[in-house]
Amino acid sequence: MGEATTNSVRLPQGPRIPKAAMGIAFLTARHRAVATVGKRYGSTFTLKLPIFGETVVISDPVLIKDLFTMSSDLVGRASNLGTVLGPGSTFSLDGAEHRARRKLLVPPFHGKRMAGYEAIVEEEVMRETETWPEGREFETLQPMMRITLNAILRTVFGAQGTSFDELRKMFPPMVPLASRMAVMPAAVRRDLGPWSPWGRVQRYRRRYDEIIAELISEARSDPAFEERNDVLALMLQARYEDGSPISDGHIADELLTLLAAGHETTATTLAWAVERLRRHPRLLSRLTAEVDAGESELLQATIWEVQRTRPVVEATIRVTRDRIRLGEWVIPKDHAIIASITMAHNLEQNFADPKAFKPDRFLGTNPDTHTWIPYGGGIRRCIGASFANMEMNVTLRTMLREFELGTTYAAGERHHSRGVATAPSRGGRAVVYRRKAGSKSTTRSGSERVSA
């Protein structure tokens, strides 16, 4: 690997493609662009990108570990999502403020609490799959989007009744519009009336804030407030070290963040799971037998392997707050570093036969946190990882219990970038047949309401 050295800075080499051309390649064929450059330059290289400028791309586990464990005084968040999610969003916070917020958010999302949400997810899967057609191919991405949206609204927002109905209608048009605006230059984010894109985002946001204010006031006046276990109620009860609560405005920003970060990512992973399972008939029969036997080890390994081979977030970005050393490289202040999730998952040194879809590789072992990184890592690691894993597990096991999934010899679906997440290009198409044996819930806890 060659390097460029100037004034004690030592950066890896990379293609001399102009920023704009690389930007177009990234927007239109991110997956292929990274794979092509990686093939030529190895696991570490420099890319010139619009917005971020010169960017170091890493995937080697030693460098990934160094980056993820580096102090937040040295590397911080590089994301413009905060501009649309608001100043109280985790995506807008850095350093001490971010650490303090994480302390309050980690307990509500702790793995041990997740079993309490399983019954709600199963109800949403049953509601959505009730109308699935038999013997006719259909896309599963939109159904998965409805399942994960409704699950978050009920378990995280504690929404029910009219607020649940209004929010589940509002988000499908609002979230894609807002995420498109997040990646536009600031000049485009101007309210030019109710029909302009930013004007529409602002209008949605005003109505969203009104609904959240109602949910907050209902929660506070709920006689069972203390016993509730939806994330909104837990955030309202949480206190920073100085005894102060999270302000209502910040709670509204944070709920929107949890929804934006958690709904599409989980749904696209589920659509990929369907896409992979249809093409692996032997695995599918083993999984069905396992679910019928009330076990889950192979299903967990399958979820991990779907995330390894089809990570829906392909990279995570940090920016240096100071000049840093990363392995043999010396990277200047204010420089972007991309940890490429796709490349890390495809390194031969990390996974034998990396292109092959082989869930068995994870049987009897947990994935390593610096080679298997679909949720990123360190202080910025995805807060909703246990939540997403629980949702995917309940959705897939309920599907396998209720349906026989038609298999296919068709070529795998290609990668389609939806902005933040990468989805199967044909929406994870499935053919299903209802299983005749009466269905029996595989959820451990009974159906309990999370909110009052």
Ligand code: HEM
């Ligand atoms: C399969 C589903 C999901 C995937 C693949 C995923 C992936 C990621 C990734 C790659 C990051 C960036 C981590 C980093 O920079 O190191 C992230 C951050 C985050 N995710 Fe997820 N996520 C998923 C589901 C969820 C869910 C269900 C929620 C919440 C309900 C959630 C909430 C968040 C939040 C709040 C952050 C920001 C954390 C911070 O900056 O401190 N995610 N996620």
